[in-house]
Amino acid sequence: MNRGLLVACSAAFTLLTGSRARAQGVGEMCAASYEQAQQLVRDRALQRARAELRLCVSSCPAALAHDCQSWSEMVERDMPSVALSATSADGGAPGRVRVLLDGALLVDALPMGPVEVDPGRHTLTFEDAAGTRVVAVVTLAPGDKALPITVRFPAAAPRAPAGSAAPVRQRWPLVLAGAGVVALGVGAFLGIKGHIDRGELRSRCAPDCPADEVEAIDLAWKIGAISAGLGLVAAGTGALLYFQLDPAAPAAPAAGVALSPGVALSPGGAALSLRGSF
Template identity: 40%
Template sequence: MLVKSLKFAHAPARARARPTLALSLAAALALSLAAAGAVHARPTKRACAAAYERAQGLRRDGRLLDAREALIACSQPACPPAAVADCGPWLAEVEQSLPSVVVAAKDADGRERLDVRVLVDGRLLAATLDGKALPVDPGLRTFRFEPATGQAVEERVLIREGEKNRAITVTLGAPAAGAPAARRPLASPPLATPAAAPLATPAAPLATPAEPSIPPLAWVAGGVGVAGLAVFAVAGALSLDAEADLRATCAPRCAADDVRAIRVQHAAADIGLGVGVVALGTAAWLYLTRPAAARSPQPAAARSPQPATARSPQAPAARSPQPRAARSPHPPAPRSPRAGAGALRPSLRPFIAGAAAGVEGTF
């Protein structure tokens, strides 16, 4: 009896312990599964290193979208600190350089359409248009716009690195076939306007005659003439002074050397005078006979053309007889020659006769 009572006493305790044990086993199993999932979710060192290397190559190739995904993977806190220290700043640089576009589509009537799928180089960019900016890799890209109804449109667009929120608008479809074409107004025939008489061309201003240039030999001859006159003046003054001194002191018994020196001075003065006169005369002759500069021809006065009058093909225009000019019984007076046509040019020529020299000519 005692054993039976003990059996009945332990039976409720066992019944109560079974649910508790089941709950404990279930909780332990859930914790182990969560821990295993967390371990599998964490990136391994090998995955972080692969993402680190892949991000650098993608940045060099200009594939910034894929590079951004790789940098996000290698900048996780579970990755090695060295990889996180590099991937974090690189991710900021890629976000700054990644361009974006804002796509808009309109139909032929100008109404905006949203049921358009956008693909870039065959890769889906947007299923529908919502006005938001869409990131795109830089470079020459092919945009394909596929509306829900209608024909697709493709456009090649150059996307620049760092360009944000670039607007791209495309027109889909063609104008409706039943729309009436705008009628153009009939062009009225041009009215016949009388031909305006051409204006008389104003006469060109008369060209002023150019001053003839002085020959270089005239300057040379003039310089030689001035030098000769200077020798004449200096030598003559010295010889006269010496001659007056001799007359006052030793005349008529002066030394032969002193007299000879005075004669040499006299001769030098005479030669200087002759050379000066001849040179100056030559310079004057070269100046007066220098060739005149070419003059530009004077254009004749422009005649104003008379407007042509229309003639009827049936009746030719009658010509009015013009009376002949009455002949004068007196012969016409001879015309005076033009100024300068037959004018005589001055003629100069130097001469030397014994101790005398000079210039002779006609004017």
């Protein structure tokens, strides 16, 4: 008999302790949601406040739950919403469009009905399937309902065919001018070398220098003159075509530009001087 009484008392104590623990847990949850909901309402974070108020209504005693229910009705009344829509450049449907709210995904596709958004200033980014974006900045006041937000996507820029070359005016005139500059350099080098070789030959054997050595220097001068002449024509033609084909390019400089000894470009034409005597 005493043993049965002891078991009964132990069971009653366990139930009482568990009830108090559960009551204490419910009380802490109620207090946290009750306070947090009020702060969120003050901060106009209405969507988060709504979740806390629902928790408050379900976990608090009747008096506190009544307060939370009243605040919940106020939140529902003040919660703004937007009606999102978009059109393509020609006024048609742009296809699938997703919308970001302040950088975070709001909807993955334009909804049929309004979408709730907290009050305040927001950046709405509409993005179509091609990745084109249109940004709208809106300020929502408490109580704004189904505020229409409509954007129009711009016309897609024409794409160049795959593998197409750059505009001719930007490429081949420059290639021609570059080749001309190289040829001018070769001609100038041969001219300078011939001048040096001639001086050495004159100091060594003039006026009875070997004919083959004189002919070698003369041949180098001729090749240099031809190279420089062709280079001058190519460089001048390339530069002229580039500036004529590109109206936005600046005018060629008026002053002559010295390229190397004996070679010069000027507005009045071109000249090449490679001469000497033995």
